[in-house]
Amino acid sequence: MEHKIGLIGCGTVGQGLLQILHEKKDFLRDAFGFEAKVVAICDKLKGTLVVPEGIDIPALLELLGAGKGLAAYPKAAPGQVEPLDPLDMIERTDADIIAEMTYTDIKTGEPATSYIKKALRLGKNVVTSNKGPAALHYREIQDLARKNGLQFRIEGTVMSGTPVFHLAESGLAGNAIREVKGILNGTTNFILSKMETEGMDYGPALALAQKLGYAEADPTADVEGFDALAKVVILSNVLLGGTLKTADVPCKGISSITKADVEAAKAQGFRYKLIGHAKSEDGAVTASVSPQKLSLSDPLAGVMGAQNALSLETDLMGKITIQGAGAGKLETGFAILSDILTVHRCS
Numbered sequence: 161m162e163h164k165i166g167l168i169g170c171g172t173v174g175q176g177l178l179q180i181l182h183e184k185k186d187f188l189r190d191a192f193g194f195e196a197k198v199v200a201i202c203d204k205l206k207g208t209l210v211v212p213e214g215i216d217i218p219a220l221l222e223l224l225g226a227g228k229g230l231a232a233y234p235k236a237a238p239g240q241v242e243p244l245d246p247l248d249m250i251e252r253t254d255a256d257i258i259a260e261m262t263y264t265d266i267k268t269g270e271p272a273t274s275y276i277k278k279a280l281r282l283g284k285n286v287v288t289s290n291k292g293p294a295a296l297h298y299r300e301i302q303d304l305a306r307k308n309g310l311q312f313r314i315e316g317t318v319m320s321g322t323p324v325f326h327l328a329e330s331g332l333a334g335n336a337i338r339e340v341k342g343i344l345n346g347t348t349n350f351i352l353s354k355m356e357t358e359g360m361d362y363g364p365a366l367a368l369a370q371k372l373g374y375a376e377a378d379p380t381a382d383v384e385g386f387d388a389l390a391k392v393v394i395l396s397n398v399l400l401g402g403t404l405k406t407a408d409v410p411c412k413g414i415s416s417i418t419k420a421d422v423e424a425a426k427a428q429g430f431r432y433k434l435i436g437h438a439k440s441e442d443g444a445v446t447a448s449v450s451p452q453k454l455s456l457s458d459p460l461a462g463v464m465g466a467q468n469a470l471s472l473e474t475d476l477m478g479k480i481t482i483q484g485a486g487a488g489k490l491e492t493g494f495a496i497l498s499d500i501l502t503v504h505r506c507s
Contacts, residue, residue, distance in 0.1 A: 161193055161194065161195065161507060162195040162196075162197055163194070163195070163196055163197070163256055163257055163500070163504060163507075164197050164198075164199045164253075164254055164256050164257070165196055165198050165199065165255055165256075165257045165258075165259060165500065166198075166200040166201070166202075166249065166250065166253045166255035166257070166258045166259070166284075167200070167201045167202070167203075167258075167259050167261065168202050168203075168246045168249070168250075168259070168260045168261065168262055168272075168275055169202075169204075169259075169261035169262040169263075170201050170202075170203040170206055170224070170230075170261075171203070171261070172489045172492075173261045173289055173316070173489065173492045173493055173496065174201070174203070174259070174261045174493075175221065175224060175489065175493075176488075176489035176490045176491075176492060176493025176494075177259060177261075177493040177496045177497060178198065178217050178220065178221055178493075179221060179493065180490065180493050180494060180497050181196045181198065181217060181497070182217040182218055182221070188501075192504065192505075193504075194501060194504045196500070197214040198214060198215045198217060199211060199212055199213075199214060199215065199253055199254065199255050200249055200253035200255055201215065201220075201230060202244060202245075202246045202249040203230065204262070206224070206229045206230050207229045207230040207231050207241065207243065208230060208241065208243060208249055209233055209236065209240060209241055210240055210242075210244070210249065210252060210253055211233075211235075211236070211237075211240050212253075212254060215233070216235055219233070219234055219235060220233060246262075246271070246275050247275065247278055250275065250278050250279050250282060250284065251278070251282065255284060256283075256284055256285060257284065257285045257286075257287065257500055257503055258275070258276075258279040258284045258285070258286050258287075259286075259287050259288070259496050259500070260272055260275055260279075260286060260287070260288040260290055260293075261288065261289050261290065261496065262275070262290060263290075264290050264291045264292045264390070265292045266291060266295060266296075266381075266386060266389075266390050266406065268292070268296070269292035269293045269295070269297055270292070272288065272290045272292055272293050273292065273293040273296070273297050273301070276288060276293055276301055276312070277301065277304060280301070280304050280305050280310055280312065281304070281308070283308065283310065284310070285305075285310045285311040285312070285313075286305070286310070286311070286312050287312075287313045287314075287315075287316075287496055287499035287500055287503065288312075288313075288316070288317065289314075289316030289317060289320075289492050289495060289496060290317065291317045291318075291387075291390040291391065291394065292390070294314045294317045294390075294394045295317075295390040295391075295393045295394050296405070296406070298314070298394065298397050298398060299397065299403065311499075311502065311503045311506060313325075313499035313502060313503065314394070314398070314499075315495045315496075315498055315499050316495030316496055316499070317391070318344065318391045318394055318395060318470075319342075319468045319470060319482075319484060319485075319486050320468070320484075320485050320486050320487050320491040320494075321485065321488075321490075321491040321492060321493075321494035321495040322468060322470075322482060322483070322484030322485060322486065322491075323482070323498065324395070324399075324470060325398065325399075326498060326502070327472075327480075327482065328399055328472070332472070332474060332477065332480065334476065335474035335475055335477055336474065336475045336476075337399045337400060337440075337472050337473070337474055338400075338439065338440055338441075338473045338474065338475065339400075339437075339472070339473035340392075340395050340396075340399060340400070340436075340437070340438050340470060340471070340473070341435060341436070341437045341438075341460070341470070341471045341473075342395075342435065342436055342437075342460065342468065342469055342470030342471060343434065343435065343436075343460055343463050343467070343468050343469045343470075344387070344388040344391040344392065344434075344468055344470070344486065345385075345388045345391075345434060345468070345486070346374060346465075346466035346468055346485075346487055347369055347374045347379065347387075347466070348382055348383060348385075348388070348413070348414050348434040349433065349434065349463065349464070349465065349466060349467065349468070350365075350369050350372075350465055351365040351366055351369055351375075351383070352365075352414060352422065352431075352432050352433060352434070352451075353464040353465050354368060354369075355417070355419055355422045355432075356422050356423075356426060356431065356432070357464070359419065359423075360419065361418070361419050362414075362415065362417060362418065362419070366383065374466050382413075383413045383414055383415050384413035384415060385411045385412055385413035385414075385449040385450070386411065386413075388411075388434060388436045389406055389409055389411045389436070389449045390406065391436060392409060392436035392437065392438055392447050392448075392449055393405070393406055393409060393447065395436070395438055395447075396409075396438040396445050396447045397445075399438075399472070400438055400439075400440040400445045401445065402438070402440070402445030402447070403445075404445060404447055408447070409447045409448060409449065410448045410449070410450070411448070411449040411450070412449065412450045412451065413434065413449075414432075414434050417432060417451055425453045428453075429455065429456055430453035430454060430455060430456070430461075431453070431456060431461045432451050432453055432454075433451070433452060433454050433460060433461065433463075434449070434452075435449070435450065435451070435454075435460070436448075436449050437449075459471060459479075459481040463483055466486070467483055467484065467485065467486065468483070468484065468485070468486030469481060469483040469484075
């Protein structure tokens with residue numbers, strides 16, 4: 161079955177998705193009966209490209225790799241390259257799946273939420289890696305999708321391509337998830353790992369994370385726990401049935417953790433991790449984000465570097481722990497692909 165796909169956002173994640181769609185084209189067709197035709201791309205910096213007959217992905221990746229915008233697409237016909245707003249692009253394209261991959265605004269969820277709602281109202285399935293809409297408006301958007309007989313999927317919002325929601329929905333189907341606890345931010349885990357294993361102070365460890373591309377020039381969202389906060393809210397509301405807002409969740413980052421704190425914990429047989437935690441008890445869902453000293457016997461304690469991990473407490477299987485990349489071009493591109501394949505299977 162052929163699916164027509166429109167991309168909103170064509171930065172690192174979008175290009176990762178395009179690379180996978182090209183390189184795995186034959187495998188996806190043979191294994192899943194899935195064929196993708198990318199018919200539209202809209203990016204704030206790179207421009208807009210609408211090609212109903214399908215974009216030549218290798219040609220597009222070549223020009224993007226050379227730092228050129230979509231206007232340089234060599235096969236564009238008159239009218240196919242123009243400065244459309246994403247809302248206009250959604251309306252004009254005949255895509256049946258919109259992959260929304262724009263920047264996250266955790267305070268408002270905009271403009272991504274408006275893009276997603278419009279696509280659903282116009283009969284298009286939506287997959288996204290954007291934490292804002294998922295953390296702030298998940299239930300409202302999911303209700304809209306179901307009302308229109310469509311899919312709204314968010315695998316890439318918490319642990320990149322490491323399958324949190326697919327695991328809960330399929331692999332653990334029939335289990336009630338009572339509690340989740342995890343390392344949801346690779347930057348802070350990298351910093352804390354360096355502070356312990358190499359005896360680095362917080363400042364130099366943060367600087368190294370920035371140098372290696374794990375942390376932004378402004379690392380506030382990571383080191384103060386706001387990135388993990390958004391993710392734990394998503395987990396609370398999707399897996400535990402909560403209705404939490406970010407303001408409901410106590411949040412503390414790692415910027416006050418010193419090398420002396422890390423060394424003292426190590427001497428006691430513990431290891432510091434920034435932990436996102438959510439629990440359902442007596443019908444109430446509570447959550448928090450904070451640095452915690454974990455016993456070395458805790459499976460999360462052994463997760464070092466920029467890796468993410470999540471433990472799920474279930475009624476039938478007990479504790480299940482998964483570990484994997486929490487970011488990355490191909491990893492998050494795969495998360496988008498996995499959701500697109502779920503839409504395909506449900507079609």
